[in-house]
Amino acid sequence: MTLPEMKYPLSRDQLLQLYYYMKLTRELDEQLVRLFRQNKVVGGLYSSIGQEASAVGTAYALEPKDWIAPMIRNVGGLLVKGYRPRDILMQYMARSGSPTGGKDGTSHFGDLKERHVVSPISMLGDLVPVMTGVAMGGRYLGQKVVTMTWIGDGGTSTGAFHEGMNLAASQRAPFVCVVENNQWAYSTPVARQVRLRDLADRARAYGVPGYAVDGNDVVAVYQTTKTAVEQARRGEGPVLVESKTMRMRGHAQHDPAAYVPPAMFEYWKARDPIARYEAWLTEHAVWNKKVKAELDSRIERELKEETAVAEASPLPQPEVAEQGVYCDGCHVIQAQWERPVDEVQPPQASVEAVWTVADFGGSNGQPQAPARAAAAAAGEPPSSASRKFGTDHGKPGGSATLARSKARAKPVPAARRRAPSGRPKGRR
Amino acid sequence: MAEVTMVEAIRAALDEEMQRDPTVVLIGEDIGVYGGAFKATEGLLAKYGWERVIDTPISETGILGAAVGMSYQGLRPVAEMQFIDFIACGFNQMVNFVAKSHYRWGGPVPIVVRGPCGGGVHGGPFHSQNPEMWFVHTPGLKVVYPSTPYDAKGLLKSAIRDNNPVLSLEHKFLYRRVKEELPAEDFTVPLGKLAVRRPGRDLTIATYGATTLASLDAAGELAKEGIEVEVLDLRTLAPLDRQGILESVRKTSKLLVVHEDVRTGGLAGEIAATVNEQAFEDLDGPVLRVTAIDTPVPFSPPLEERFLPQVAGIVRAARELARY
Numbered sequence: 001m002t003l004p005e006m007k008y009p010l011s012r013d014q015l016l017q018l019y020y021y022m023k024l025t026r027e028l029d030e031q032l033v034r035l036f037r038q039n040k041v042v043g044g045l046y047s048s049i050g051q052e053a054s055a056v057g058t059a060y061a062l063e064p065k066d067w068i069a070p071m072i073r074n075v076g077g078l079l080v081k082g083y084r085p086r087d088i089l090m091q092y093m094a095r096s097g098s099p100t101g102g103k104d105g106t107s108h109f110g111d112l113k114e115r116h117v118v119s120p121i122s123m124l125g126d127l128v129p130v131m132t133g134v135a136m137g138g139r140y141l142g143q144k145v146v147t148m149t150w151i152g153d154g155g156t157s158t159g160a161f162h163e164g165m166n167l168a169a170s171q172r173a174p175f176v177c178v179v180e181n182n183q184w185a186y187s188t189p190v191a192r193q194v195r196l197r198d199l200a201d202r203a204r205a206y207g208v209p210g211y212a213v214d215g216n217d218v219v220a221v222y223q224t225t226k227t228a229v230e231q232a233r234r235g236e237g238p239v240l241v242e243s244k245t246m247r248m249r250g251h252a253q254h255d256p257a258a259y260v261p262p263a264m265f266e267y268w269k270a271r272d273p274i275a276r277y278e279a280w281l282t283e284h285a286v287w288n289k290k291v292k293a294e295l296d297s298r299i300e301r302e303l304k305e306e307t308a309v310a311e312a313s314p315l316p317q318p319e320v321a322e323q324g325v326y327c328d329g330c331h332v333i334q335a336q337w338e339r340p341v342d343e344v345q346p347p348q349a350s351v352e353a354v355w356t357v358a359d360f361g362g363s364n365g366q367p368q369a370p371a372r373a374a375a376a377a378a379g380e381p382p383s384s385a386s387r388k389f390g391t392d393h394g395k396p397g398g399s400a401t402l403a404r405s406k407a408r409a410k411p412v413p414a415a416r417r418r419a420p421s422g423r424p425k426g427r428r
Numbered sequence: 429m430a431e432v433t434m435v436e437a438i439r440a441a442l443d444e445e446m447q448r449d450p451t452v453v454l455i456g457e458d459i460g461v462y463g464g465a466f467k468a469t470e471g472l473l474a475k476y477g478w479e480r481v482i483d484t485p486i487s488e489t490g491i492l493g494a495a496v497g498m499s500y501q502g503l504r505p506v507a508e509m510q511f512i513d514f515i516a517c518g519f520n521q522m523v524n525f526v527a528k529s530h531y532r533w534g535g536p537v538p539i540v541v542r543g544p545c546g547g548g549v550h551g552g553p554f555h556s557q558n559p560e561m562w563f564v565h566t567p568g569l570k571v572v573y574p575s576t577p578y579d580a581k582g583l584l585k586s587a588i589r590d591n592n593p594v595l596s597l598e599h600k601f602l603y604r605r606v607k608e609e610l611p612a613e614d615f616t617v618p619l620g621k622l623a624v625r626r627p628g629r630d631l632t633i634a635t636y637g638a639t640t641l642a643s644l645d646a647a648g649e650l651a652k653e654g655i656e657v658e659v660l661d662l663r664t665l666a667p668l669d670r671q672g673i674l675e676s677v678r679k680t681s682k683l684l685v686v687h688e689d690v691r692t693g694g695l696a697g698e699i700a701a702t703v704n705e706q707a708f709e710d711l712d713g714p715v716l717r718v719t720a721i722d723t724p725v726p727f728s729p730p731l732e733e734r735f736l737p738q739v740a741g742i743v744r745a746a747r748e749l750a751r752y
């Protein structure tokens with residue numbers, strides 16, 4: 001096995017695991033279509049065929065303690081996070097054994113305690129500020145966690161996406177936003193949605209790094225996302241990753257996608273993420289026919305078992321509809337402190353409540369002479385907390401909030417590290 | 429002990445809860461260095477630091493979303509809307525994310541969203557609204573609306589300790605107009621329990637927020653005419669203390685509902701329907717309403733006066749009801 005050099009090396013087991021998750025995602029997708037045709041799926045069915053590398057490769061770049069919030073085409077991410085096919089099957093079949101007990105469907109479920117998964121809502125965009133908040137909360141508690149969500153090309157046009165990205169940037173939240181550019185938002189092509197070719201360029205509006213990656217190359221997706229995740233984990237703020245891929249089915253099962261030019265499907269079919277990865281694994285001698293056959297039959301066997309479990313689960317009892325509006329006497333999410341609590345209580349937490357404005361906002365973008373001197377002299381001392389933790393826990397105007405070039409640049413000179421024009425600074 | 433205003437009571441509640449529980453954090457616009465548009469958070473940044481008093485860009489969806497996210501980490505964020513009218517900009521977070529989270533998948537959202545509401549200060553159409561019914565109508569949210577400093581403090585503390593999302597509406601007219609001496613020790617006011625502000629046998633007025641004061645004034649006038657009015661301050665609008673209302677109605681047999689919110693789709697309609705269903709036999713007259721008129725909140729003083737329910741209108745309606 002001779003692998004190309006990777007910034008974040010993957011072991012043979014890991015490479016095979018990536019295949020397993022992608023292939024399982026696809027087979028699960030196909031299984032759901034069969035169940036749909038048997039009228040066992042309640043409501044719409046959304047496919048992620050063609051996007052398996054995007055969901056799996058991104059989620060795989062996270063650690064177990066990190067957080068995700070899946071959208072409908074991120075079943076692969078849920079599998080990586082430890083959910084089983086039965087969970088997704090039961091969600092789609094509205095069974096009592098589903099993670100929501102039949103209260104909601106599709107990928108709309110989560111687990112705050114173990115897997116660190118936040119349930120999405122249908123309204124596109126709103127997860128961006130929510131996952132920003134999860135990131136801020138984790139940092140506050142002293143955890144080194146990163147949060148991630150996905151959003152479609154279409155979803156990036158919502159106000160919630162913008163507010164969330166801007167808030168994440170202003171707070172330097174350890175958050176990675178994956179834009180899955182699958183070329184279509186329902187029936188509308190990207191070019192009719194936004195006047196950018198690379199949605200990664202949206203990052204510039206927030207002064208954060210934006211990377212574009214071939215979303216059908218799972219190794220590339222992993223490498224790029226891992227770069228983003230580690231940047232976020234180091235306290236450098238949010239990162240946007242655009243994964244360029246293609247939705248190979250209609251918006252949902254009801255939609256034959258007649259509006260997609262056949263040649264476009266052909267183009268992308270030739271770039272199918274699983275076929276490509278299979279060839280890659282063979283080319284680099286990671287596996288042989290026997291290993292592949294074993295994996296495939298394991299997936300087949302698992303799906304069979306999982307489907308049987310899911311189908312055995314009854315529909316929920318009607319009275320469940322009345323339960324759980326309020327969380328009364330329900331479980332409480334206990335904050336997991338990984339820093340001394342004293343740090344957030346007075347007197348340790350107390351500060352002088354003033355802004356330090358280093359840039360008076362003149363039109364040439366340069367600070368006035370006295371301000372420049374002040375900024376340089378101040379040297380952006382970290383808060384007491386950041387000195388201990390190496391991150392600045394989201395105090396406003398921390399260092400390195402300026403827009404960066406895509407590749408992580410050399411350390412920015414102190415004079416440039418002041419807050420952007422007109423942006424007040426929280427500390428002297 | 430010195431008397432405190434409602435805004436001081438709110439600040440004290442935030443301060444004491446932050447001191448008591450390090451998972452309590454504040455997030456909002458201009459709440460830190462400036463201390464909030466109404467100074468409800470003044471001094472808290474200096475005391476608790478940048479990590480716990482978080483100034484944000486102008487992003488109601490962002491603020492509410494971030495509060496939800498922090499709560500999923502086990503924190504108890506208190507989000508301020510600079511004026512409650514702007515909660516409309518974060519409406520989706522409230523009604524689709526926050527309200528449904530626990531029901532759908534068991535994700536509790538112990539956040540508090542608070543902000544100044546209400547008219548009478550010539551704030552015009554966008555700084556005077558009473559948006560309670562947008563949220564009372566959404567299962568999963570709790571809504572409180574205090575009329576006294578004691579309740580403002582006690583309800584806010586309960587709201588912060590509650591495991592559910594609570595919207596706390598603070599009438600800006602009351603912020604500095606009502607004063608009260610508060611106990612030195614820690615106290616809470618339970619959610620979902622009304623308060624009898626004035627006992628009476630002839631007629632019940634159910635109300636909340638600023639119209640509690642107007643209703644008490646009206647009750648004073650009516651007493652001179654021999655009409656003894658029982659004034660209920662609902663305090664929590666969701667979940668509504670239906671039992672408390674029914675108990676009073678069973679005693680007085682007459683109910684007038686007064687609120688500053690507009691008439692159509694206001695809480696009065698829901699209360700009237702409840703009483704109709706559950707205490708019809710006890711009624712000696714129709715359930716009447718005194719509310720704002722069905723328009724946006726107008727700006728100019730004579731227009732706003734016409735818009736808002738007035739003491740004279742409450743007295744008139746109560747007299748009419750008493751005649752049955």
Ligand SMILES: Cc1ncc(C[n+]2csc(CCOP(=O)(O)OP(=O)(O)O)c2C)c(N)n1
Nearest residue numbers: 073122123124152153154155182184185186
């Ligand atoms: C705010 C909002 N408006 C409309 C919809 C209805 N809707 C659901 S998915 C969709 C298209 C989404 O496209 P995109 O974000 O590119 O995601 P994709 O389906 O391609 O993965 C639309 C319009 C929605 N869910 N949310």
Ligand SMILES: [Mg+2]
Nearest residue numbers: 152153184185
């Ligand atoms: Mg799309």
